[in-house]
Amino acid sequence: xxxxxxxxxxxxxxxxxxxxxxxxxxxxxxxxxxxxxxxxxxxxxxxxxxxxxxxxxxxxxxxxxxxxxxxxxxxxxxxxxxxxxxxxxxxxxxxxxxxxxxxxxxxxxxxxxxxxxxxxxxxxxxxxxxxxxxxxxxxxxxxxxxxxxxxxxxxxxxxxxxxxxxxxxxxxxxxxxxxxxxxxxxxxxxxxxxxxxxxxxxxxxxxxxxxxxxxxxxxxxxxxxxxxxxxxxxxxxxxxxxxxxxxxxxxxxxxxxxxxxxxxxxxxxxxxxxxxxxxxxxxxxxxxxxxxxxxxxxxxxxxxxxxxxxxxxxxxxxxxxxxxxxxxxxxxxxxxxxxxxxxxxxxxxxxxxxxxxxxxxxxxxxxxxxxxxxxxxxxxxxxxxxxxxxxxxxxxxxxxxxxxxxxxxxxxxxxxxxxxxxxxxxxxxxxxxxxxxxxxxxxxxxxxxxxxxxxxxxxxxxxxxxxxxxxxxxxxxxxxxxxxxxxxxxxxxxxxxxxxxxxxxxxxxxxxxxxxxxxxxxxxxxxxxxxxxxxxxxxxxxxxxxxxxxxxxxxxxxxxxxxxxxxxxxxxxxxxxxxxxxxxxxxxxxxxxxxxxxxxxxxxxxxxxxxxxxxxxxxxxxxxxxxxxxxxxxxxxxxxxxxxxxxxxxxxxxxxxxxxxxxxxxxxxxxxxxxxxxxxxxxxxxxxxxxxxxxxxxxxxxxxxxxxxxxxxxxxxxxxxxxxxxxxxxxxxxxxxxx
Numbered sequence: 001x002x003x004x005x006x007x008x009x010x011x012x013x014x015x016x017x018x019x020x021x022x023x024x025x026x027x028x029x030x031x032x033x034x035x036x037x038x039x040x041x042x043x044x045x046x047x048x049x050x051x052x053x054x055x056x057x058x059x060x061x062x063x064x065x066x067x068x069x070x071x072x073x074x075x076x077x078x079x080x081x082x083x084x085x086x087x088x089x090x091x092x093x094x095x096x097x098x099x100x101x102x103x104x105x106x107x108x109x110x111x112x113x114x115x116x117x118x119x120x121x122x123x124x125x126x127x128x129x130x131x132x133x134x135x136x137x138x139x140x141x142x143x144x145x146x147x148x149x150x151x152x153x154x155x156x157x158x159x160x161x162x163x164x165x166x167x168x169x170x171x172x173x174x175x176x177x178x179x180x181x182x183x184x185x186x187x188x189x190x191x192x193x194x195x196x197x198x199x200x201x202x203x204x205x206x207x208x209x210x211x212x213x214x215x216x217x218x219x220x221x222x223x224x225x226x227x228x229x230x231x232x233x234x235x236x237x238x239x240x241x242x243x244x245x246x247x248x249x250x251x252x253x254x255x256x257x258x259x260x261x262x263x264x265x266x267x268x269x270x271x272x273x274x275x276x277x278x279x280x281x282x283x284x285x286x287x288x289x290x291x292x293x294x295x296x297x298x299x300x301x302x303x304x305x306x307x308x309x310x311x312x313x314x315x316x317x318x319x320x321x322x323x324x325x326x327x328x329x330x331x332x333x334x335x336x337x338x339x340x341x342x343x344x345x346x347x348x349x350x351x352x353x354x355x356x357x358x359x360x361x362x363x364x365x366x367x368x369x370x371x372x373x374x375x376x377x378x379x380x381x382x383x384x385x386x387x388x389x390x391x392x393x394x395x396x397x398x399x400x401x402x403x404x405x406x407x408x409x410x411x412x413x414x415x416x417x418x419x420x421x422x423x424x425x426x427x428x429x430x431x432x433x434x435x436x437x438x439x440x441x442x443x444x445x446x447x448x449x450x451x452x453x454x455x456x457x458x459x460x461x462x463x464x465x466x467x468x469x470x471x472x473x474x475x476x477x478x479x480x481x482x483x484x485x486x487x488x489x490x491x492x493x494x495x496x497x498x499x500x501x502x503x504x505x506x507x508x509x510x511x512x513x514x515x516x517x518x519x520x521x522x523x524x525x526x527x528x529x530x531x532x533x534x535x536x537x538x539x540x541x542x543x544x545x546x547x548x549x550x551x552x553x554x555x556x557x558x559x560x561x562x563x564x565x566x567x568x569x570x571x572x573x574x575x576x577x578x579x580x581x582x583x584x585x586x587x588x589x590x591x592x593x594x595x596x597x598x599x600x601x602x603x604x605x606x607x608x609x610x611x612x613x614x615x616x617x618x619x620x621x622x623x624x625x626x627x628x629x630x631x632x633x634x635x636x637x638x639x640x641x642x643x644x645x646x647x648x649x650x651x652x653x654x655x656x657x658x659x660x661x662x663x664x665x666x667x668x669x670x671x672x673x674x675x676x677x678x679x680x681x682x683x684x685x686x687x688x689x690x691x692x693x694x695x696x697x698x699x700x701x702x703x704x705x706x707x708x709x710x711x712x713x714x715x716x717x718x719x720x721x722x723x724x725x726x727x728x729x730x731x732x733x734x735x736x737x738x739x
Contacts, residue, residue, distance in 0.1 A: 093276075097273060100272060127190075139182035146177040146178075210257040211257070226242065237299045242299075290330055305368075319364075329360060330357065359411055363408075401454050405451055549595070561602075563588075607668050608677075613657075613659055640680070649666065
């Protein structure tokens with residue numbers, strides 16, 4: 001029993017010590033060690049182990065039975081109700097405190113007059129007027145001086161983008177120089193005129209807040225809208241809209257500056273007056289922006305549409321509803337800020353929230369300016385063919401899309417900075433942070449892949465616009481038309497390969513950023529490729545044969561070829577086949593693997609030989625000279641001189657038949673132009689023969705009748721005999737011409 005009492009006593013001593021340790025001052029390590037040593041000396045090993053086990057069991061926290069359950073969290077409806085109640089209470093309080101704001105403003109003004117007296121007030125106003133006048137004079141001189149260095153008068157501006165940009169930058173530089181000179185000179189005058197004290201601080205605040213804010217708004221909107229200079233306007237809108245927005249936002253800057261100044265005069269510590277002032281001014285400014293957007297909604301729509309000749313349906317829809325969306329965003333921004341403030345939720349300052357909202361609302365207008373710059377930056381196509389024109393349009397679209405990606409990235413980063421977010425916030429940490437980090441990396445990879453895609457499109461379209469000038473093919477391109485360049489024929493296939501490569505690499509990298517192992521995907525793709533290779537040998541044969549045909553430069557788009565008896569102009573070169581357009585209209589699809597022999601009729605040059613049949617009595621030397629003169633005339637004709645590689649000339653007698661003598665002439669021309677030249681040669685030969693009394697040979701049937709007089713008229717019997725002989729000869733000739 002002694003040992004039991006000893007153990008229990010020791011337990012209560014230890015528990016009491018631990019309780020005292022947790023509630024009062026801590027027990028030193030030395031005291032605890034001495035207690036344990038004394039206890040161990042009085043007990044044997046079994047007793048000491050039993051005591052230690054007992055203390056371990058008792059040291060486990062047991063429920064006391066007095067703990068209260070956690071308070072139930074309010075439901076969604078209760079939370080919404082509480083939030084609305086807090087907002088209503090806060091709004092009502094801010095409205096009720098408006099008289100306090102007015103009273104405080106009057107008190108500050110009364111204190112200003114009371115502490116200085118009438119003479120002191122007049123001295124302050126006179127000194128401040130001198131500082132402002134000096135600043136305005138210095139600003140005017142600086143603006144005129146910079147404007148003279150880089151004039152921007154209306155008669156010096158042309159339709160050239162460089163001229164317009166130079167004028168815009170010159171005007172902005174002049175206005176900015178005037179603003180900077182005003183601020184610097186005004187502050188210098190204040191420094192020398194006012195002594196250190198409240199008057200000097202008040203004058204500095206008036207210059208930097210009340211005057212500088214509207215002047216900055218004036219410079220910015222004068223640059224963007226040019227209300228009185230349509231030739232310098234960066235957006236497409238009418239004069240009324242430009243002047244209306246300009247005037248209202250300058251006044252907006254005046255009100256904002258006065259609000260900031262009044263807020264500083266109410267003190268630096270939070271107060272009911274400052275909360276009410278922030279509530280009222282925020283409501284006024286947001287309502288003002290909604291009013292401006294509504295009144296100028298038609299002009300804002302025209303700004304968004306720009307001056308593009310062809311408007312897409314998506315752009316028209318976006319331009320029509322964006323003013324309404326802007327008003328909704330402005331209203332939601334103010335409401336969200338007030339809800340957060342009323343419920344004591346930490347949020348970003350209202351000024352930063354408004355700045356982010358302005359960037360979001362202004363994004364379409366920045367897009368319009370981007371499209372305008374691209375329209376002027378992209379040069380006109382070198383050729384006038386349809387493909388060249390389409391290539392230039394695609395170049396413009398690619399520049400716009402790349403610019404939009406860059407613009408969106410800048411806006412997102414800027415708005416995130418205003419709202420207190422950065423990429424470093426997405427470092428590894430909690431599950432939510434990891435998901436956000438992977439999502440951001442996924443979006444970055446997709447964005448980079450898209451930009452690479454667009455740059456590939458730009459390269460291809462630039463080459464197409466350079467390599468595809470308008471080629472005059474003549475009016476009768478039956479066969480043998482000149483084809484496009486080799487690069488222009490291969491570029492579509494290169495484009496497809498680049499696009500497939502970019503999509504594949506981007507998809508794999510993006511998937512890997514989500515934490516998915518892409519090694520099995522690569523292995524599976526390899527196995528699938530082998531299966532396709534063994535199962536579609538004909539397809540592989542076509543593709544490989546096409547590659548070698550293209551490497552050999554055997555044909556190009558637009559050339560006239562003969563593929564095993566199938567003739568036609570090449571309309572398209574795909575991965576596995578040719579598409580040929582027959583001269584009569586049908587389309588032939590020829591796989592590369594089935595091409596055993598290919599004859600190209602459009603490569604380098606074409607020799608055309610023409611035959612003319614003249615009577616036996618014709619002077620052949622005279623005909624030769626006529627052909628020679630015609631060839632010289634064609635070479636001197638500007639319409640044919642560049643296309644004729646060798647002049648038209650006579651090749652002498654090609655054949656003699658029962659009709660007459662067959663003469664042949666030939667010329668060498670560029671592929672596709674030979675038919676127009678041939679038509680002109682036929683016309684010129686016919687005219688020259690008429691002028692020189694030369695007739696073309698005609699088929700005749702000569703009937704010899706014995707005993708007939710050459711000068712005597714034929715009788716009825718003789719006429720029938722001649723007709724019968726002619727009909728027989730015609731039937732014989734017709735039968736000979738049949739295959």
